[in-house]
Amino acid sequence: MGTAVLEPPTTQISAAEAPHEQARAQAAVEAVAADLIARGNLAGGEAQAVLEAQALMAQDPELIADVNRRISEGNSAERGVYDAFAAYRTLLAAAGEYLAGRVADLDDVRNRIVARLLGVPMPGVPDSDEPYVLLARDLAPADTALLDPSLVLGFVTEEGGPTSHSAILARAMGVAAVVALPRATELAEGVVVAVDGSSGEVLVEPSAERQEELRRLAAEQQAALAASSGPGRTSDGFMVPLLANVGGPGDLPAALEHGAEGVGLFRTEFLFLDDSAKAPSEDKQVEAYRKVLEAFPDGRVVVRVLDAGADKPLEFLTPADEPNPALGVRGLRTLLEHPEVLRSQLRALARAAEGLSVGLEVMAPMVADREDARAFAVACREAGLDAKYGAMVEIPSAALRAGSLLQEVEFLSLGTNDLAQYTFAADRQVGSLARLQDPWQPALLDLIASAAGAAQAVGKSCGVCGEAASDPLLACVLTGLGVTSLSMGAAAIPYVRGALAQVSLAQCRQAAEAARAADSAAEARAAAQQVLSGV
Numbered sequence: 001m002g003t004a005v006l007e008p009p010t011t012q013i014s015a016a017e018a019p020h021e022q023a024r025a026q027a028a029v030e031a032v033a034a035d036l037i038a039r040g041n042l043a044g045g046e047a048q049a050v051l052e053a054q055a056l057m058a059q060d061p062e063l064i065a066d067v068n069r070r071i072s073e074g075n076s077a078e079r080g081v082y083d084a085f086a087a088y089r090t091l092l093a094a095a096g097e098y099l100a101g102r103v104a105d106l107d108d109v110r111n112r113i114v115a116r117l118l119g120v121p122m123p124g125v126p127d128s129d130e131p132y133v134l135l136a137r138d139l140a141p142a143d144t145a146l147l148d149p150s151l152v153l154g155f156v157t158e159e160g161g162p163t164s165h166s167a168i169l170a171r172a173m174g175v176a177a178v179v180a181l182p183r184a185t186e187l188a189e190g191v192v193v194a195v196d197g198s199s200g201e202v203l204v205e206p207s208a209e210r211q212e213e214l215r216r217l218a219a220e221q222q223a224a225l226a227a228s229s230g231p232g233r234t235s236d237g238f239m240v241p242l243l244a245n246v247g248g249p250g251d252l253p254a255a256l257e258h259g260a261e262g263v264g265l266f267r268t269e270f271l272f273l274d275d276s277a278k279a280p281s282e283d284k285q286v287e288a289y290r291k292v293l294e295a296f297p298d299g300r301v302v303v304r305v306l307d308a309g310a311d312k313p314l315e316f317l318t319p320a321d322e323p324n325p326a327l328g329v330r331g332l333r334t335l336l337e338h339p340e341v342l343r344s345q346l347r348a349l350a351r352a353a354e355g356l357s358v359g360l361e362v363m364a365p366m367v368a369d370r371e372d373a374r375a376f377a378v379a380c381r382e383a384g385l386d387a388k389y390g391a392m393v394e395i396p397s398a399a400l401r402a403g404s405l406l407q408e409v410e411f412l413s414l415g416t417n418d419l420a421q422y423t424f425a426a427d428r429q430v431g432s433l434a435r436l437q438d439p440w441q442p443a444l445l446d447l448i449a450s451a452a453g454a455a456q457a458v459g460k461s462c463g464v465c466g467e468a469a470s471d472p473l474l475a476c477v478l479t480g481l482g483v484t485s486l487s488m489g490a491a492a493i494p495y496v497r498g499a500l501a502q503v504s505l506a507q508c509r510q511a512a513e514a515a516r517a518a519d520s521a522a523e524a525r526a527a528a529q530q531v532l533s534g535v
């Protein structure tokens, strides 16, 4: 994928032309924002939320004011946009890693607006009738969302971490992806590559025999996947419910198609991204929640209350001046500062579940200690919600003192994406830190064992809903660590189901022990692989 930045010429315009150019810039901004929203509507689910956030970025009033100022100083519309975005980009890039992670999204918006003003094709995924592997420096959410899975056999990026938006969306689509691979874009167009999204390997120009072998292995795997169905269980019948992560009603068809036994993580942020100034109405919330609850009449649906802040900022809730948003007011902290938002969300959930037989559960993101857990439990009880209430374990303090959290709440759910970020002090949006975000890191496995063990001791459940659950081999290890359910992007479910079906609970426990005895993520994986050979 071409990443060329379209630099418009620096021709000067007269003062008389300025209003016309300003109108052109405004029209282009609006058209691009509308296009992003349309792409979002088409893609649905988590992609929609991301694209709508990008549309908001395009319409940022300060940015538009800067564009207008530059045009009134004699620049053309395209040059004004180009320079205003460049200035904003510098600010973002310098504002710390969390904002720097959004630079790719910003660049994509800029390229789209400039391309429209210049009347040239939009940058992005190349047109092709032939199936291909897409190589890119990074993929903007707008591109990932519309990749055609029948043409794109996989994608490989230099940037982005294993828990970045692009990786999460790729899993939701079921497209093989390898991210954070240095020098990926140095490969020439047309070279034959093989991509293994499970191991993260990209083979360049494999021999004819190797290609044949890989095709055979892939066909065998597909056949095994097609044959796997029913609830998640080990070969000796230990049940591990396999649940889907969804970002909204748009993700339900895939969850049902892949046999999800329920929803283990309903990210409700998407509802809140439509309007940066206020929370969605209770009625609008009820409607969206009910669609998800109705899809699983006999299953379980775990709804996470709003997780605003850090990588999911909301203008009306997230302080704009935090020096380090990932360590600032986010998740449950935001809701405790804005109790009316939490109350309205819990009320909407209670109304949405009225008359339904689904097992509704609600959980809070970013619970740090027992006081946090208690505050959430009290809010749930006060809302009169007929649902189990739980805490996400995403902060090391919560994993270490899981037993104390369980004095207040009825279940735990491990958010391994943030748990890795906070355990290793490694921003999940920074590709160069991917080594530290690897969920195979033994320190992360120790924390998972701590939380799962505490839950087991009191007979409560402790699932995993972070991306770790979607790795088939790791899913077996998590089961061995005592985790009671696994929730993942729907496309991963058949792979995890197939892997679990091949191993016994005792083998899972042995693999977990071997992985924890290792000293690096790679060693932990190899040790587990040895115990569970065949997966």
Ligand SMILES: C=C(OP(=O)(O)O)C(=O)O
Residues within 6 Å of the ligand: 265, 267, 307, 394, 414, 415, 416, 417, 418, 419, 465, 466, 467
């Ligand atoms: C599931 C998680 O939540 P999110 O990815 O939405 O932060 C996590 O942190 O692992």
Ligand SMILES: [Mg+2]
Residues within 6 Å of the ligand: 365, 394, 415, 417, 418
């Ligand atoms: Mg999280």
